[in-house]
Amino acid sequence: QSTQQSLSSGSVIESIKQEGVIKIGLSIFRPWSMRDLNGELVGFELDVGRELAKDMGVEVEFVPTSWDGIIPALVSGKFDVIISGMSITPQRNLTVNFSDPYAYSGMTILANKAMTEGFSLEDYNSADVTFAARRGATPAAVIADMFPEAELLLFDEDGASTQEVLNGNAHATMSSEPTPSEAARRYPETLYVPFNEAFQAGGEAFALRKGDPDAENFFNNWIGTKTRTGWLKERHDYWFRGEDWKDKVAE
Amino acid sequence: MKMNNTRASASLKEMIHVAHVDKFYGDFQALSDVDLSVNQGERIVICGPSGSGKSTLIRCLNGLEFHDAGEIIVDGISVEEDSKHLKTLRQEVGMVFQQFNLFPHLTILENLTIGPMKVRKIAKAEAEKRARLYLERVHIPEQADKYPAQLSGGQQQRVAIARSLCMETRIMLFDEPTSALDPEMINEVLDVMVELADTGITMVCVTHEMGFARKVADRIVFMEAGRIMETATPDKFFTNPDSERLKLFLGQILDH
Amino acid sequence: MKMNNTRASASLKEMIHVAHVDKFYGDFQALSDVDLSVNQGERIVICGPSGSGKSTLIRCLNGLEFHDAGEIIVDGISVEEDSKHLKTLRQEVGMVFQQFNLFPHLTILENLTIGPMKVRKIAKAEAEKRARLYLERVHIPEQADKYPAQLSGGQQQRVAIARSLCMETRIMLFDEPTSALDPEMINEVLDVMVELADTGITMVCVTHEMGFARKVADRIVFMEAGRIMETATPDKFFTNPDSERLKLFLGQILDH
Amino acid sequence: MSTRAKPLTLKKVLNSVPVSFAIYAFVMWLIIYGAYAGAQAMGYNWQWYRMPQYFYTLTDDGFQLGEIMIGLGKTIQLSLTAFALATIFGLFIALLRLSDLVIGRGLSIALLEFLRNMPLLVLLYLFYYVLGPVFSLDRYTASVLCLAVFHAALISEIFRAGINAIPKGQWEGATSIGMSKGQAYRYIILPQSIRFMLPPMTGEVVHLIKSSAIVSVIAVAELTTIGRNLISDTYMSFEIWFTIAAVYMVVTLLLSIGVSQVEKRYAVQT
Amino acid sequence: MQKFLKRLHWLDYVIVALVLVAVVFVIQRVGGTLNYNWRWEKIPNYIFRYREDQERWVANLLIQGLVATIRISIYASILALVLGVILGVARCSANLAVRMLARTYLEFLRNVPPVVVIFIFFFFLSEQIIAALNMERWARGIARSDDNQIWTFFFGDMRRFPALISGVIVLGLFQSAFVGEIVRAGIQSIDKGQREAARSIGMSRFQELRYIVLPQALRKVLPPMANQFISLVKDSSLVSLISVPDLTFKTVELVASTRMIFEAWLVAAAFYFVICFSLSMLFRRLEQP
Ligand SMILES: Nc1ncnc2c1ncn2[C@@H]1O[C@H](COP(=O)(O)OP(=O)(O)OP(=O)(O)O)[C@@H](O)[C@H]1O
């Protein structure tokens, strides 16, 4: 009885209700979350976060955090939940809990044309090939998994890895669509997306501190509902397939 | 002038009493079995070759260093490392250093008033009045608002003397007060010291200025290798010294 | 001894020629219209109150400073800022400083040989032979392998003299060579300088050691406020000076 | 020597060595315990037992160095290369700065001002993304050069201070026996100024090792990069950050101690 | 001009030639090899922007970041100064325990890379302090109230106040080690004679420190302190790693949003240079009496 009580009163849901605000940790990552021309946050995560807060009847506060420190920051209580396109991996799961996935984004390879001419998928798995990716992001895990032979360089953010490929310092990088296709369109002489197929990780989910079944249950059900009503898919398509938002964010 | 002053004061109370004092720096013995007694109003000059322990002795008198054996009693206060009276003692004993050690960030006036104001808790107006009085005494009243760096060495040393005087101490120690000065400035300072000697203050002075010693000292102490080798009146000291070493020393000092 | 030496050399060639020299530090005029002529083998002593320009003058002679107007010719070489012969000049003119300026990271022997070896390109063995010769001359052959810091001030100054001698210069400049020394050590150095004076070297010496001046100088130059006020033989200088200022100065210097 | 027995006072007791050590140990224990309790309160599960494998492993192939040790090796290699270059550049800049060359002095001052007023992180981005492609530098060369140039500015100031610390009399002494400027530098000034430069130089090596951590942002393999990669793999942030900090501390402290020994020997010699 | 040319040494000409060659080479390569679409025209928007919806000019990302950097630097240097003086005095204390504790603190901070120090402090210390003071709720209360202009002026968005404070604490603690060393050097540079003179007019140890040693030491440490302040401004870029929204953090965000990697970093570099350089000019002027 008392254990149950203390569990539920210790839940982050409880403190969110008390404070009247939910603090969401996120890291800038196109097109999940971005700064628009006004310097304000926009993106898929922002829609999700606002909707979530609306449904809970509280205010929302987004805490932009560098990707590197996002999990320690969650663990030490700098915010209540991470909603930042974080995909579920077993390693992460050892440290934090995940909700059910709320998005499944496909990832594609973006490669340097001259350096990877005529490469098949197997050719990438060679010690001569260099990949670049964002440290701690899903593509890094996928690359390590799919191309164990290749060298993998990790950077603080996505732009840097694309620039590496562009400058010929790396053969290829991988990230969620639509970013690779956009880049390929912008630098048609140098960059291209060699394979149409998208590589899949376990899906992206909310991350929360361990030992909080109430919150997990709440988020799972919220995601379940929003998936069934099609709201999540509609927003996902808007940000990941559509072009409407492009001119609000500098291109 | 000298005569009557001296003999009168010699009968007064003993101001400095040093008995069987030893002092070590690590293994090196800087003072061995030093005895010295100075009466109120007496003027003592200490001389001796470099490294003989003159500075060490004088610094032991106001507790800038502490002796390891024997006893030192100054103005009735025993000088010891953890004495409660150390502060009182230092207020009674003025010291003038070879390097002046004026406070460069304070004006001359502030140099003179900071001790009385902060240590003796005297009001500012009163302290300044006193400071100007003593600046007058050392003949530089017009320098009150300058900073030490703007003064010549001789003037700085005179300020240092005035600073000690402002504490109205009855004992003054001088450690080679003129040896950092240019030849022309030495006299300025010596003149002030001669005047001071006539006021009845108790004075212990390390110096090689033999002219000064001859003029004002009641007794001259000659040190060598941490010991007091000879103590004599100026007359005897210069005309008929006992020890060979002193003769040699005088020969060298007075030669050129 | 002094007499015959002097008169003989006075008739020889002019080694130092200074005419109408002015020198400014910013707006401050350190030398005004200075004239001086020194013949081969002559011994000149310069004295005067502090700040009168003695060091400035002597430093202009070997190009450590440069004059702004007038001309200085030393050993036939005109001393000018961009003269090609400056290095040659300095090899001909030795200088001994108040602060010795020995090289603390080299042994005494190395201090003496580094000039001959690196500047004159003399072989090491030869340079060492010469160095030991001059160490003998200044009476400290046994110190060859020590470092400067291990020597007393008087010994250091003698090394500095030997270092100049090793360059076998025919002119030696001294800037208050004894004023940084303890009283006991002054004589050591003065003795060496007296011996040196007898070898026929041309010598210009800034000093307040009037005993030395009287003994060796051919002429004494008195400076004041950047000007040469009086030039006289020692006899005249001490017994019958022309200017009032010099009388005053002598009074102070010889007083205490 | 006969020393009088002096009475014990509270001040003396507090200042005595054993009591001081005891107080010290107590305060340190408080701090460590506080940190531990703080982390505990945060609900963090410590996994220290997973750390040793990153230092070494004992497998069938025998003893193998773990990733952290490899990273440490890389850090040292990187730092030493950069330091050697920085010393050369630094001496060059300092001599230019002290020279009579009008343009040379101007150039060295401009360079110093630029470097002094630029965060290293930003400088690194400039080197890698801007100068890198221009001069076709790979990431390793770019980071070595960036560190070398950045520290050359600091080292040149050390050289300058060391040279200026030599009393003017030494220059005059050298000049008055006819040495040229070059000879005076070579035989008189530089040998003496080494004594003044050694302590700040040690500081500079330590500083360089520390700033080398920044190259992790361009993925050059070294200790911090390895640490950050491990964190992104394992999420044991605290354990790994503490370990990395400890490794850096051990290296830099050893270095400081080593150099102070050398210094002592050097001091005795002259 | 004639006179200027006359002062040049032949080596000066060599240097000019070398610099020219390097510049020409760089220009050539930038035109030829660098594969990058420059979009400088977008940058001014991120400095100031006209908001049509609000009909006024507003400071955008880069200026927001710059202001945050300035705020953090000022507060952190005040903190570092206070702690540093205490630490410096502790380093010269007569008590061994105090000296050892100060030394430990200092050696830890000086021997570990700033990045690592900042992470450790951030997660272990600042969070505890913020939680203990219940700062978050308080700051949010202010953010929600209407008359928060003054707070906003001094501390920016009050919602991010705890982040600002963490940044200030971390940076201040980190820099205090260096300030402490400077203060210690200043204290020790005061001639022994000064202390002796103070003592011989009967001052207590505290009076000696208060009236004689510290005033002189502070004057001596002004130049190194100024340098330290400049490096504090530079090191403040590291707090971006703990998500304090300073100039570097905002630049990273801008790059992540727009991929204008070169333009954004060059502008950030220029901003840092301008701040630091004007500071060093200012300090230089102050040092001259
Ligand atoms: N703090 C110290 N530590 C070790 N030795 C010291 C210390 N102070 C003085 N000595 C030594 O004690 C001896 C006596 O020194 P003291 O300064 O009293 O000599 P002095 O007679 O004043 O000489 P001087 O005329 O050169 O001032 C010297 O040999 C000196 O080296």
Ligand SMILES: Nc1ncnc2c1ncn2[C@@H]1O[C@H](COP(=O)(O)OP(=O)(O)OP(=O)(O)O)[C@@H](O)[C@H]1O
């Ligand atoms: N580098 C300098 N810059 C400005 N002024 C200087 C410089 N060197 C000397 N002076 C000034 O020039 C004047 C003459 O100085 P100089 O050193 O020649 O005097 P001096 O006769 O040797 O005195 P002393 O006996 O004190 O050595 C002094 O007033 C001094 O302040």
Ligand SMILES: [Mg+2]
């Ligand atoms: Mg002494």
Ligand SMILES: [Mg+2]
């Ligand atoms: Mg002079």
